[in-house]
Amino acid sequence: MKKLITLFLIVSLAGCASTTKTNVSMSFPSATQDLLTSCPDLAVLDPNTQKLSQVLEVVSSNYSQYYDCKVKVDSWIEWYNTQKSISESVK
Amino acid sequence: MSSWMMNLILGQIPVWIWPALSGGGVAVYLLSGILSHLPQFTPWHYVLRPLSIVAVLFGVFMYGGAGVTEILQAQIKEQEARIAVAEQKSNDANVQIQTKIVTQTKVIHDTKVVVQKELVADASKIDAECKVDPAAIKDLNDAAKNPLGASK
Numbered sequence: 699m700k701k702l703i704t705l706f707l708i709v710s711l712a713g714c715a716s717t718t719k720t721n722v723s724m725s726f727p728s729a730t731q732d733l734l735t736s737c738p739d740l741a742v743l744d745p746n747t748q749k750l751s752q753v754l755e756v757v758s759s760n761y762s763q764y765y766d767c768k769v770k771v772d773s774w775i776e777w778y779n780t781q782k783s784i785s786e787s788v789k
Numbered sequence: 790m791s792s793w794m795m796n797l798i799l800g801q802i803p804v805w806i807w808p809a810l811s812g813g814g815v816a817v818y819l820l821s822g823i824l825s826h827l828p829q830f831t832p833w834h835y836v837l838r839p840l841s842i843v844a845v846l847f848g849v850f851m852y853g854g855a856g857v858t859e860i861l862q863a864q865i866k867e868q869e870a871r872i873a874v875a876e877q878k879s880n881d882a883n884v885q886i887q888t889k890i891v892t893q894t895k896v897i898h899d900t901k902v903v904v905q906k907e908l909v910a911d912a913s914k915i916d917a918e919c920k921v922d923p924a925a926i927k928d929l930n931d932a933a934k935n936p937l938g939a940s941k
Contacts, residue, residue, distance in 0.1 A: 722869055
């Protein structure tokens with residue numbers, strides 16, 4: 699009878715025991731398309747350029763390009779921090 | 790191994806079956822006890838008793854498993870709901886970032902256009918007394934070139 703009770707308890711508890719974890723996770727978020735294009739190289743001058751105004755034109759264009767890339771990098775940082783915070787909220 | 794068995798079986802069969810099976814097993818066990826006192830039914834006693842024990846054990850086991858599965862299903866639904874909210878937040882954040890990029894890029898480009906116009910307007914003044922030495926162009930180009938090679 700004792701063996702029967704022991705068997706009964708073991709089988710009953712085995713039914714309740716579970717190591718299964720709920721494996722439902724958030725998919726990796728996608729970034730906006732603008733962030734997925736790399737920054738272009740800086741523009742260079744025509745070696746025969748003699749006018750300072752043409753030099754300034756290329757230099758100012760490169761400055762603009764820097765700020766374009768700065769926007770991208772700053773946006774990536776913001777994207778990462780935001781998505782990390784959202785992802786951690788569902789763990 | 791018991792996990793997939795639980796999912797497969799418990800998904801198809803209503804939960805009340807398991808306590809009913811155990812209860813039936815107990816009833817049969819008691820009945821087999823009574824039959825053991827009746828000589829003409831004694832062979833049935835030897836068949837019914839182990840079967841009833843198995844039925845009770847299996848019923849209790851499966852009822853326990855059904856309870857666990859129910860809890861897990863509830864957790865999964867809760868997690869799925871939280872993920873749906875998080876994915877919506879993630880998409881909203883992307884839209885917000887995209888809008889910000891477009892706005893900031895527009896400001897940068899507008900400023901670039903204004904500066905380029907100023908340069909065109911001031912070109913004659915700038916170039917009047919200054920001729921750029923080729924060495925300056927070379928140095929500037931060297932500075933502008935990507936030291937890691939062309940970007941992809």
